[in-house]
Amino acid sequence: MKFAPSLFEVRNLSFTRGGNEVLKSVNLSILEGEYCAIIGPNGGGKTTLVRLLMGLEKPTSGSIKLFGTDQAKFRAWNRIGYVPQRSALVDASFPATVREVVAMGRYAQRGILGFESTEDSEAIEESMVQMGVADLRDRLIGHLSGGQRQRVMIARALASHPQVLIVDEPNTGVDVESQHRFYELLRFLNKTRRISILFITHDVGVIAEDISKLFFVNQTLLLSQTPQEMLRCDAMSRLYGTPAHVVSHNH
Amino acid sequence: MMEMLHYPFMQRAFAAGLIIALLAAMSGSFIVLRRYSLLSETLAHVSLVGVSVGLLFGLSPLWMAVAASLIASWSIEYLRSVHGMYSDSILAIFLSGSLALAIVIVSISGSFNASLFSYLFGSILSVSNDDLMIMAFFGSIAMVLLTLFFKELYFIAFDEEVARTSGIRVTALNFMLVSIIALIIALSIRVVGTLLIGALMVIPPVAAIRFGMGFFKTTLLSIAIALVSVVIGLSTSFFFSLPSGAAIVLSLLVIFVIALAVNRR
Numbered sequence: 001m002k003f004a005p006s007l008f009e010v011r012n013l014s015f016t017r018g019g020n021e022v023l024k025s026v027n028l029s030i031l032e033g034e035y036c037a038i039i040g041p042n043g044g045g046k047t048t049l050v051r052l053l054m055g056l057e058k059p060t061s062g063s064i065k066l067f068g069t070d071q072a073k074f075r076a077w078n079r080i081g082y083v084p085q086r087s088a089l090v091d092a093s094f095p096a097t098v099r100e101v102v103a104m105g106r107y108a109q110r111g112i113l114g115f116e117s118t119e120d121s122e123a124i125e126e127s128m129v130q131m132g133v134a135d136l137r138d139r140l141i142g143h144l145s146g147g148q149r150q151r152v153m154i155a156r157a158l159a160s161h162p163q164v165l166i167v168d169e170p171n172t173g174v175d176v177e178s179q180h181r182f183y184e185l186l187r188f189l190n191k192t193r194r195i196s197i198l199f200i201t202h203d204v205g206v207i208a209e210d211i212s213k214l215f216f217v218n219q220t221l222l223l224s225q226t227p228q229e230m231l232r233c234d235a236m237s238r239l240y241g242t243p244a245h246v247v248s249h250n251h
Numbered sequence: 252m253m254e255m256l257h258y259p260f261m262q263r264a265f266a267a268g269l270i271i272a273l274l275a276a277m278s279g280s281f282i283v284l285r286r287y288s289l290l291s292e293t294l295a296h297v298s299l300v301g302v303s304v305g306l307l308f309g310l311s312p313l314w315m316a317v318a319a320s321l322i323a324s325w326s327i328e329y330l331r332s333v334h335g336m337y338s339d340s341i342l343a344i345f346l347s348g349s350l351a352l353a354i355v356i357v358s359i360s361g362s363f364n365a366s367l368f369s370y371l372f373g374s375i376l377s378v379s380n381d382d383l384m385i386m387a388f389f390g391s392i393a394m395v396l397l398t399l400f401f402k403e404l405y406f407i408a409f410d411e412e413v414a415r416t417s418g419i420r421v422t423a424l425n426f427m428l429v430s431i432i433a434l435i436i437a438l439s440i441r442v443v444g445t446l447l448i449g450a451l452m453v454i455p456p457v458a459a460i461r462f463g464m465g466f467f468k469t470t471l472l473s474i475a476i477a478l479v480s481v482v483i484g485l486s487t488s489f490f491f492s493l494p495s496g497a498a499i500v501l502s503l504l505v506i507f508v509i510a511l512a513v514n515r516r
Contacts, residue, residue, distance in 0.1 A: 055415075055416065056412055056416065075418065094409070095284075095459075095460050095463075095466045095469040096409055096465060100465050101409070104409065104413075104414075104417075107406050107417065108419050110402070138465075
């Protein structure tokens with residue numbers, strides 16, 4: 001019997017900000033190849049949980065292991081692609097072309113004075129083509145639409161050839177057609193390139209058939225199951241603390 | 252026109268001015284993009300405290316300016332990154348606080364107003380061979396560091412958090428950048444003056460950004476604008492007996508207005 005390696009291993013994770021307990025005793029694990037989503041009410045700690053995983057916040061207590069290594073000792077950050085909330089909000093005049101932004105995904109691997117290698121150029125090109133932004137390479141990032149910018153940010157995350165992609169609320173301010181394309185892309189990355197996916201969303205119904213694990217977070221991890229088990233009215237009511245009805249729809 | 256270059260003091264002023272222009276424009280691109288433009292202005296005022304202390308106690312004003320500027324830059328970055336204070340608020344506190352301190356020191360001594368004037372607004376007559384050697388030495392170090400970490404500093408300016416999560420040592424590089432800026436500002440006070448160096452750091456990148464290019468081309472254009480401004484400013488200063496700092500800044504402003512007019516959006 002073969003077990004998939006654990007990419008993220010979180011044990012008894014708690015986080016307090018300004019005396020308020022934002023997260024309490026969270027335990028979760030994400031395995032290689034999994035396609036996971038975090039849902040929960042606003043202010044429930046979803047983004048904080050992701051920021052803790054990425055080392056942008058320090059936990060009050062508990063432990064985080066990334067690829068089997070304690071987070072404090074973890075150095076292989078190129079194995080994780082991160083697209084934070086509102087990352088696509090860029091000043092219109094910022095002097096950065098699409099290619100320059102995607103190339104940033106390779107910077108940490110190039111090291112000091114590391115010039116762009118053939119491997120770097122190929123990774124950048126491949127990411128731009130995959131995300132459908134290769135034709136925009138010389139355009140300023142601030143001159144693109146919200147959906148295009150989002151694809152550029154994901155291309156940047158993919159350029160480092162990550163094994164896991166973390167995306168925080170990817171569809172904020174993006175039109176329905178772009179959302180649909182985005183979900184298709186995530187499916188492709190997970191199924192074809194075997195990239196594990198973790199993303200925060202409000203609209204889990206759209207991707208329920210693809211997700212292998214769903215985390216309900218409201219100050220603590222309330223449930224961690226398959227979507228079929230969780231998309232029931234009682235589970236939703238427990239999560240949101242109010243009577244909830246699950247409505248199926250397709251965009 | 253070329254006759255001015257026959258004078259050794261003008262040769263030194265041009266050499267010093269071009270070194271400062273190159274460094275100021277290159278480092279200025281990063282602080283402008285990070286909405287940190289007032290850092291240069293603030294550290295210039297802090298340098299004034301160092302100059303005043305140096306003049307009061309008979310120490311080297313240049314080295315005292317370097318020391319004051321470095322200490323302030325580290326304090327500002329510490330308060331911003333560790334304590335999470337708003338950067339514009341910290342800069343406002345340091346700017347007004349250091350100016351107040353400098354005024355008090357000047358009032359106590361009351362005897363070096365003429366010397367202080369040249370540090371405030373720059374003077375092409377005041378660049379000595381020693382000054383030039385110091386500028387060339389520390390300027391080279393600053394240039395090497397800015398070149399080595401150019402791409403990392405660019406990533407941080409674009410998105411500090413994602414740069415951090417990609418494995419870039421953001422905290423160390425932020426401290427390095429403010430240290431370089433503090434050094435450039437303190438070293439430039441002979442030519443441009445403490446009150447005007449901020450313009451040499453901020454105006455070239457802002458004017459270059461108007462042309463809507465990528466970062467690499469924008470930085471090159473920014474450097475070109477700074478170099479041209481220094482040449483025009485120093486020449487004007489020589490022929491019309493004007494303070495060199497003021498002449499350089501007015502040249503920058505003319506180029507900035509042209510950039511605005513050419514790129515109306």
